[in-house]
Amino acid sequence: MIDKNIDQLKRLKLRKNAEMRLKVYGILSISLALIMLATLMISIGLSGYSALQQAYVKLEINVDSKKILDEKGGFSNQKALLVNWDGIVSNSFITNFPEITKRSEKRSLRALMSSNAGYELRQYFQKNPDDLDENITIWLSASDDFDQYMKGRFNTSVDEKDRRLSNQQLKWIDFLAMEKISKLKFNTSFFVNADSREPESAGILGAVVGSTLTLTITILFALPLAVMASVYLEYFAKPGRLTDFIEVNINNLAAIPSIVFGLLGLSVFLGFFGLPRSAPLVGGLCLGLMTIPTIIIASRASIRAVPPSIKDAALALGASRMQAALHHVLPLAAPGILTGTIIGMAQALGETAPLLMIGMVAFIIETPDSFTSAATAMPVQIFMWSDSAERAFYERSSLAILFLVGFLIIMNSLAVFLRRKFEKKW
Amino acid sequence: MVDKKNNLKFKTKNVSVFYGSKQAINKISLDIEEKQITALIGPSGCGKSTFLRCLNRMNDVISNCSVNGKILLDGNNIYSDEIDPVLLRAKVGMVFQKPNPFPKSIFENIAYGPRIHGIGNNRAELTDLVHHSLEQAGLIDEVKDRLDDIATGLSGGQQQRICIARAIAVNPDVILMDEPCSALDPIATAKIEELMSSLSKSYTIIIVTHSMQQAGRVSQKTAFFHMGDLIEYGETPKIFTQPDQQKTQDYITGRFG
DSSP: OOOOOHHHHHHHHHHHHHHHHHHHHHHHHHHHHHHHHHHHHHHHHHHHGGGGEEEEEEEEEOOOGGGTBOTTSOBOHHHHHHSOHHHHHHHHHHTTOTTOOOHHHHHHHHTTBOTTHHHHHHHHHHHOGGGTTSOEEEEEEBOHHHHHHHTTOSOTTSOGGGSSSOHHHHHHHHHHHHTTSEEEEEOTHHHHOOOOSSGGGOOSHHHHHHHHHHHHHHHHHHHHHHHHHHHIIIIIOOSSHHHHHHHHHHHHHHTSOHHHHHHHHIIIIIIISOOOTTOHHHHHHHHHHHHHHHHHHHHHHHHHHSOHHHHHHHHHTTOOHHHIIIIIIHHHHHHHHHHHHHHHHHHHHTOOHHHHHTTOSSOOOSOOOSTTSOOOOHHHHHHHHHTSSOTHHHHHHHHHHHHHHHHHHHHHHHHHHHHHHHOOOO | OOSSSSOEEEEEEEEEEEETTEEEEEEEEEEEETTSEEEEEOSTTSSHHHHHHHTTTGGGGSTTEEEEEEEEETTEETTSTTSOHHHHHHHEEEEOSSOOOOSSBHHHHHHHHHHHTTOSOSHHHHHHHHHHHHHHTTOHHHHGGGTTSBGGGSOHHHHHHHHHHHHHHTOOSEEEEESTTTTSOHHHHHHHHHHHHHHTTTSEEEEEOSOHHHHHHHOSEEEEEETTEEEEEEEHHHHHHSOSSHHHHHHHTTSOO
């Protein structure tokens, strides 16, 4: 047995207590962070889940094929342009209420259908021209206020004249819902459409594709440049004033407000090179410039963390510096470089400021199909929706945030997977 | 004509090395004979490793290191502009203190050197070369069935012999060894020492060691360094039994160092 005097025991106890306290602090701070994260995700989830559904109205419609088909029996865009699709929709809709005859009442009844319902009908016949001349039953979008009321998100306690729906309109909606003429169904348009002025037709796909295209350019541009720069700085640059100057400035670049990169992109890529505005190509280059310093700093750290004995071994065998770097050091540094890249990319994914300057903060209704077509990005889409007056955009921006977070999780899991794959056992 | 039976491999004249303004070794002139083992001994920080790293220009890698004086390999100054350090290092291989195999397969470790120098163009030639190198390093029986296993999974002694086999594979004239056994247990050390003796029939070996017993066991010639100076250089038995210098006497009898 080791002899312990009182003094030693006291100190031992103090030390144990201190250790205990530190442990408790650690657990507390981690739990606090987790609680905050959970609160955030739950509140966004609660306000966003309802956007997964959308109010649709069942209509019986019969459209004369002569008005739409050309001589060969194909769908004629020219003829379809002349058809009053909105009229067809509202006429069919009004038949649900034969008792209504007054013009003003008819107008407020028509307002319950989405102003894009006519377009949806046209799209349907474009896809299914065989259904012309037939009596068909089709579900078309209701207006966003209709939708919000059905989801219980419409505040009826407000004075009638300050509301977007009158008591009469609310009664009609109740009637339609009771008769199962209108229903909440899965909101496909959110997943297949780009932006729209009407919340019921607005979708996230355009922004997801825009972000994907932009980040593709970012990684293709930033990763090779940053890795080459860090290999040069670690292996070839002679230490001296110039190298110090470059190093200091790379660190400074990492701290520059991102909007400055947007200004740079505006003057260089748009002004000097004349690249198209709002294009993922330009957005990707701007975000790439912003990401390069982050990747350089991470890459240099992980290159430096490779034991110098590996480099020495390669050099002693007669490998050139380049061969030592490419064959031995870079593969070992790859996991670290990848982590840095993902951090940089995640930063770029959430960035809106540089995109502001090059016109990617814009209302774009087409899903982009190339690197030079007009596009927007996910954070921009969220920002624009949350800025809109319509209540129905509120739930859509929450759902879009969940999408953005999901995108990030996918990117991070990919990084973890690649890390595991490249990591070498020692 | 030189009056010794052995040819000179290295001839160094007034070699001084500076790290920045700090002088590491001072005017070393030392001739090293072919196909023999030469040991460099001395206390820590005496400059023996620095001198060794001059012989294949590994000091070039250290940014503020400058080398003065002349080092001739087979009569050619290795610090002249015509000599490419990359080709020099293929002639003068090196084994380090800590075993440092690449974290790749055993085969890839040995094959890397030949591959970058264009020796062994096809797979069969390369395989032969790898087997031959492992055989010379006395390792073939231990690893021939697991050439695709990762080299860093071997024991320390085996790893060091992999490093020796890797150095042999590019067919050098000289092998420099920088305390190759200091991280190994006595049995692994004995194996490496045995290996050195057999290799010295075909290669010139220069070894830096902290262990005077090791120097005494394996080397034909020994140089004693102290504080950056070459104190004494001569036949190993003579250095260990009747050194000319008092400092050498003090060191080998364990009075300092």
